[in-house]
Amino acid sequence: MSLAPDVLHIELGERSYPIVIGGALLADAELVTRHVAARDVLVVTNSTVGPLYLEQFTASLPGKRVHAIALPDGEQHKSLEVLGRVFDALVGARLNRDGCVIALGGGVVGDVAGFAAACYQRGVDFVQVPTTLLAQVDSSVGGKTGVNHPGGKNLIGAFHQPRAVLADLETLRSLPPRELIKYGLIDDAGFLEWIERHVESLAALDTAALVHAVRRSCEIKARIVAADERELGQRALLNFGHTFGHAIETAAGYGEWLHGEAVAMGMLLAADMSRHLGWLADADVQRVHDLLRRAGLPTTAPAIGAARALELMGMDKKVLQGRIRLVLLRRPGEAVITGDYPADALQRTLQRHFEGGAA
């Protein structure tokens, strides 16, 4: 993979930063040190990614004082308790305000490390080195960080923009393409068709396909985020599939369903509810179903019951004055946020999918 890295600039005034997309970035000491100005760094990784890349990455930080902490792997460890261990490591390393926290891993590592960087000394620099597709196209853009609470996902967190994101495509071991599908569905029908044509080459980790997919996804997200950094309006479009997905994850217990699987299932639920509203045709929902299936994602919800699902959706962050607002599809490639729908459409969707007899 000898292509020159592609660079996408996220424009956020004084908090602007580059996303570097390419192969073998971790081993490129010149590139890494160009994006990590601090002398003292804490690398936060996990027990799976650390053994694979930590040594190599540390070698790309010559002359710096490098500390590291490996978190246990898994969404169930995205907790206040694990966050506390990162604080202990920061204090133990005597990191100063001009130090830097680097996240080397997937979304959980990025969320916990970024939140620690946001709070340690009320904010130190943060660099993301995402090693999963989800982290490369989602966690890396938008500045959301945080941890889960037993009462709900991502209930505790902060907005904290990274100084740089280094997305090394060679760290991808597999490609769960749920995020790509999401960006196609909510914003870009052309990209959706491109994904349908390239899902096999993406799954085979073809470099050229990956560069296009990661860059296009980051562009879509960055455009939405730049217009709405604090998630007051349109940014909620990015939560497509999340309200339904959170209910699935919470009911099943964190770690039982992977976050990406739950949200993928949530996208199918949202598509089906959009059909109930007359916005999508049967064929559109079938298209979402088929694409998820080809991508190896689940298309059957757990049989937790419609009532329990509704209750779990009620604790979701996207409730506004007691009203459940949902991200639904007007058509493939165009999502809307709305609380203005017949309660019946939601009920029928939940009953169809959560009562154990789903399509």
Place this chain on the structure above:
Amino acid sequence: MSLAPDVLHIELGERSYPIVIGGALLADAELVTRHVAARDVLVVTNSTVGPLYLEQFTASLPGKRVHAIALPDGEQHKSLEVLGRVFDALVGARLNRDGCVIALGGGVVGDVAGFAAACYQRGVDFVQVPTTLLAQVDSSVGGKTGVNHPGGKNLIGAFHQPRAVLADLETLRSLPPRELIKYGLIDDAGFLEWIERHVESLAALDTAALVHAVRRSCEIKARIVAADERELGQRALLNFGHTFGHAIETAAGYGEWLHGEAVAMGMLLAADMSRHLGWLADADVQRVHDLLRRAGLPTTAPAIGAARALELMGMDKKVLQGRIRLVLLRRPGEAVITGDYPADALQRTLQRHFEGGAA
């Protein structure tokens, strides 16, 4: 106390907010509800203040869904563990993004509640009802929130501006005037003289004197903060006394020395070091000493040894690239931040005060 409340507007663009200063504010339902827009609120108080004011304050929030949590009283409870209890209360109350956290208490309550508000759902509204002078003139301006870590004070936190501050002078039970003295020393020689003339009426909680002192202190702090919201430069002037004070607090264990006592002693140390640099005269240091003594503040440091004090100062946040920057006095009423001093001047100051034979 029937004076109309005085209102100071803190100008921070879209995060501007009023500080209302007056008597009997807690019992004024019209005033309280004007500043608390949310329907759902969590009042965070402590085991000392709660029994005195919580019932009365709750009565000033008619028609709202009011939850409350009382934290244990004391600086030693400004911890991640207590913060976790506030998160549990927020989740338990099912507070939404449009809910509001209200801090009813002193600096510890404000710092913990404000930090919880900064992180819960990545930020909800926050209203301060400070019941100590320190909280009224310091914690209420500047947006600093956070908790301590066993490795250092305020190491974990966030910047989060309140929507409003309601400073009810009738809640003041005593007046530790350390903060007032600080503002006089660092910024306003005229205010310093005013304090020297009024220290007894302030200690007697005279209303007119309090309104002037609280307002003038908030004005000085607000002017410094507005120019430097994220503490990159001049804002560090507000830390006058803190670097020395943190060493005292940490060595003694949180809760042994009150924060205000430690910082007051730190101001005397900073004044004495300024004398070693030839900036203050002996008489200036004596003046600081006498004012602290009249105000009932300590003027003798604990005998922890100069070496230990220096080590503890090294972990302080205000270290920049390994260099200890200090806030010192050019003259009474004018502070400077500097790392450019002979190491000898610091050593001699620490030896004089921390070796058990201090003045």
